[in-house]
Amino acid sequence: MLTPRQQMILGLVIRQYVAQARPVSSRAIVEAYNLPFSPATVRNEMARLEELGYLTHPHTSAGRVPTDLGYRYFVQRLLGETALSPAEERMIRHQFYQAQREMGQWLRLAASTLARTVRTVSLVTAPRAEQARFRHLELISTRGRLVLLILVLQGGTVQQQMLTLAEPLSQDRLSQTAQRLNDLCTDKTIAEIEAQAHNLPTLEAEVCDLVLEMMRDVESRAIPEVYRDGLTEVLQEPEFTERESAQKLLRLLEEESLLAEVLNEALSPSADGVQVLIGGEGRWEALSHCSMVLARYGIPGTVTGALGVLGPTRMRYGRAISTVRYIADLMTDLVYELFV
Known part of the structure; x- marks a missing residue:
């Protein structure tokens, strides 16, 4: 069980690391957030968080970076409720209702909007009947x-x-x-x-x-067609600037059977709301350095699809969750218009 101070420091380390993409030192935390503690106090708390598995540090740096466990604790316990701004919601909603009443156009628009808003790779599958009807x-x-x-x-x-x-x-x-x-x-x-x-x-x-x-x-047919967007943007992230890491990401996106498996299992009919997968959750080795934020949309028990984003574990989870949730809700409304 983390103390309130440890929770606060863990949250600040994660926010700082997500924003700057470099290991975070105790002094940087104190100065950036004007904390009422000395760098030594923060350093001791960060060392304790490392012992507990929430932080780690690269061999060449004195700063710390979050682990998968740290990100998971942040999403589940520290992030709180998130939402897009009313202006962003209005703009996205307007784009969808300006589009033609054609599912292919909606799917492409959902993929491009997710990628542009979250700056990650987006994944969208077409709605399918859970049983052929x-x-x-x-x-x-x-x-x-x-x-x-x-x-x-x-x-x-x-x-x-x-x-x-x-x-x-x-x-x-x-x-x-x-x-x-x-x-x-x-x-x-x-x-x-x-x-x-x-x-x-x-x-x-x-x-x-x-x-x-x-x-x-x-x-x-177990593998639905997956609409993608945002590859150019995510390849500019520091995690994928090296050739080997970029090639791993490209291979992952080409493995439609793996993507379908992840989407089907993470978004089973019993899954409720937005699902966050961090580092493959110990089940998918190909996702060990990535996170996915996913949601199902459509008419439960009748016609459903899936959408979400994929990027490095150093992801802006609040923005990803709020964007995925909002676009899933929009797509659900559109599916009801078409099929009910």
Whole structure:
């Protein structure tokens, strides 16, 4: 248990280190914040914080830097409530409501706004149905026996596939078949469609089987598309100026399977609010020198996506948390507008 003075000094060391990106000395803390203690007193407290695992010091410096444990204590116990300024919130909200009602544009705007506001790499995934759920079907005659099947799922996923019929059919007949299947299947999951799709006429049964196969294929895709932005800005941070560290970050961002795993586990349906991962939390070695601030957005249990930022552990956590929270709330409102 840290004393109030130790908590204050830990918080000041972290804020100073985040701002200046160099080890923090006891004298610098006293002078920067006009503390009523001597540098020797602060130095003794910093030594104790190092013994407890909250601070460490590089071999070449007398100053201290935070450890992952120190950052975690800061976020959980010392940071307090954070929020963007009303002016920033108005500006961001205006940008989103000026954008076209098109999900791809919103995703790109979310990624660029996160990156610009927090000055880190941003990650945004498109909203996906937690279970594939039927929305709409069209059958379009092309030539002869070939028919284009267009399947739209809740969440906006669109799938297309060619279907070869036993014999040519008119567009009117195809439209009637599509309408009957729309009436049967709208807003239903795979299991719900299977429970009702008994004794269908031959054509409808054939189309329904293909629709179920396409829905299973969508559900089996574990890796969502990830929209990114801000790489140029984060590579200017001192942690990534060396070639080796920059290459590690680039490899991490190219590992979509790893990013999907982190997003899925950190933002499981049971996770509530903004999640902060510091140094990979001992689980993801590739993230050992990075932090992520993440949130889920959308309609819980129906259509959800994820967004967040990734940068060095020396991150402005208050700004990152408030920005991620605000944009997640905006994206949730937009998803409700599209899908409810």
